[in-house]
Amino acid sequence: MRSRSLSAVLISGLVVAACTAPTPSSFEWIDEPALEASARDEPPPDDELEPSGVTDVTVPDPSAGGSSSSERSMAREAAPTAPVVAFLNGGGGTYTAGVDDAARRVSSVLSFYGRRSATAPPTGYAGATWQELLDCVREKFARYDVTITDRRPVGAYSEIVVTNAWGSSILGLSNAIGGIAPLGACRVVPQAVGFVFQPVYDRPGYGGVAGACEAVAHELAHTLSLSHEQLAADLMSYSPANPAKRFQDANAACGVSAQAPEACTCGAATQNSHRQLLSMVGARAANGGATNPADTTPPVVRVVSPANGASAPGNANVTVAVDATDETGLADVRLVWQQTQRALACDDSVQGVTCVVSGDRRTWTIFAGTGARSFYAYAVDGGGNTTSTPLVTISLTGAAPDAPPTVAVQLPADRAVLARGAAIDFQAAAADDRAVADVRAIWTFAGGTLEYPMAQTTTPGVYRATTSVSATATAGWRSVEIAVVDDGGNRALSPKRWVYVQ
Ligand SMILES: [Zn+2]
Structure with a gap:
């Protein structure tokens, strides 16, 4: 310097x-x-000149x-x-x-x-x-x-x-x-x-x-x-x-x-x-907010959610709720999103950001990537008094896109032979990189398809359902498939197993 x-x-x-x-x-x-390096939202490229x-x-x-x-x-x-x-x-x-x-x-x-x-x-x-x-x-x-x-x-x-x-x-x-x-x-x-x-x-x-x-x-x-x-x-x-x-x-x-x-x-x-x-x-007479130079009491503003240190799924919308009040009226409330260095008004003027006002609360929805994100809010009253919240840093997780689930059928055995009226067990191992949301057996016969939701057993990742073959079923082949859906909506379907009812 x-x-x-x-x-x-x-x-x-x-x-x-x-x-x-x-x-x-x-x-x-x-x-x-x-x-200061900390004042930049993105580190400069390696070949950047040193800020002078x-x-x-x-x-x-x-x-x-x-x-x-x-x-x-x-x-x-x-x-x-x-x-x-x-x-x-x-x-x-x-x-x-x-x-x-x-x-x-x-x-x-x-x-x-x-x-x-x-x-x-x-x-x-x-x-x-x-x-x-x-x-x-x-x-x-x-x-x-x-x-x-x-x-x-x-x-x-x-x-x-x-x-x-x-x-x-x-x-x-x-x-x-x-x-x-x-x-x-x-x-x-x-x-x-x-x-x-x-x-x-x-x-x-x-x-x-x-x-x-x-x-x-x-x-x-x-x-x-x-x-x-x-x-x-x-x-x-x-x-x-x-x-x-x-x-x-x-x-x-x-x-x-x-x-x-x-x-x-x-x-x-x-x-x-x-x-x-x-x-x-002089003061602007109509600035879309309050103007009251006599006001010397600063506004009150706080980030309601998310909490500092919270984690949330990445590559998804983040919702930030801010409450702001002032005894004589607010001139401005902004959410300062540090990664983009933007002070966001609650006016939907920035692409990818929406905001709604309800009473004292402003709720911004921002599509964000993954990693740490920091923000704070500030409010200004008609007297120009400004209050800023402490900085909030959250962690947006799940850098990899959600992978589809996997499934491995355990029961029934392929080409099992069942009597009419006999019990039948469906059992499969299902897994996902995030969470399994639904597992079910799909039973296909000449008259159509029936689905049987399967519940996780005491063995984590193993799902099971039990039913029985109708006493009046006609003899012939049936197929069984196990379908798994994860929390992101990705679906996996097992190969068919065949069952003969006699
Ligand atoms: Zn100057």
């Missing part, structure tokens, strides 16, 4: 909103710690106060709350240097690096994958009055360019940098333009679309004045990709680590990213 922390010289102008505008030569540039950490860069708020003045302003008043429209640009484009103006494709990032222009190629995401990114970013901002769109809006808007290019190729940045954006000086940077470099997140272990989604949310939040902070569960942290990351309602020290502190843009000793977003852009 490298750390290139440059001293932060704070200069601000006479404009009260301009509280912390670092000079262009004094931005911070700190690498993210390498991803992802970082991002903020550039000074381009229009906040006069940079010609070295007068320090102690006033740290936030700008009035105003909604923001954010354009998620997957189409790329050519941008020129200047004070941010998304509609004119002017970016202060270019000015910062002394580049006259830069051309960003389009995103590599398409179709459902692009939609997944869009949905994910919308979910991150669901509680705030930020409209996320992927069509270039009319009027004033901010823009995050998701480009399928490394920062090195279009801006001369380090390839460890996942995104870059202007940092609002305790205010929303108007018409801001930021960039997210998709190839950084396409590498195994970097989260893919989910990682890019977090980067978009992170960069956009920089333009909305949020500093880095040290709370790992917060989107403004540098902790590894995690679908449960959100803007947390908690006070956290600013900077990406205790070793690399940063000033919080609004001048307080700590940052509460949720509250700061509410003060910058």
Whole structure:
């Protein structure tokens, strides 16, 4: 892990909103710690490059106060709350240097690096994958009055360019940098333009679309004045990709680590990213859930089943029941399935996952393979208070597909001769790799077929039934077969044995 922390010289102008505008030569540039192996759902292939950490860069708020003045302003008043429209640009484009103006494709990032222009190629995401990114970013901002769109809006808007290019190729940045954006000086940077470099997140272990989604949310939040902070569960942290990351309602020290502190843009000793977003852009009036900033009591959530450590058949549906309640209403409840790194809403939006709501209970059904699976649930209330359950790990067994059962007939002896009215025994050994569900004898005579269910004897795996030949039976040959069905529905049928009734 490298750390290139440059001293932060704070200069601000006479404009009260301009509280912390670092000079262009004094931005911070700190690498993210390498991803923890445990944070990845799948181990990387052997030939994968070692994750070297992802970082991002903020550039000074381009229009906040006069940079010609070295007068320090102690006033740290936030700008009035105003909604923001954010354009998620997957189409790329050519941008020129200047004070941010998304509609004119002017970016202060270019000015910062002394580049006259830069051309960003389009995103590599398409179709459902692009939609997944869009949905994910919308979910991150669901509680705030930020409209996320992927069509270039009319009027004033901010823009995050998701480009399928490394920062090195279009801006001369380090390839460890996942995104870059202007940092609002305790205010929303108007018409801001930021960039997210998709190839950084396409590498195994970097989260893919989910990682890019977090980067978009992170960069956009920089333009909305949020500093880095040290709370790992917060989107403004540098902790590894995690679908449960959100803007947390908690006070956290600013900077990406205790070793690399940063000033919080609004001048307080700590940052509460949720509250700061509410003060910058306001709460979304109708977000499909409750919004109640006065609510400070967190919701209650628990995994009802399965229990931690439980085993269940693999290659089958797993059912997870979660109960969640809040005294003023829930804004969101998610099941975080770690293998796929997805935070599943109860909305059937993910193929292979269904969910039903009944009262306080949400029940997800997920088709899963075999092996260990871990998950947890979290609930968010209208005040942004979040409660997560402990991690639950279950074991999905039965890696091999269910094999058919086997059967070996023991009685009657082949070509046995029976008198009318005599007793007859059917007996067979039956076995299965999982469980035998049914064993029965099939008696075929001129008039049809009769079946005799057989019960397991005191000898495990040996099944038996006894009946007798009718006293009025006609003389002739009968056949006997033993049929075995296992718990997976696989059936085995023995060879025929012949019995003569005389
Ligand atoms: Zn950042």
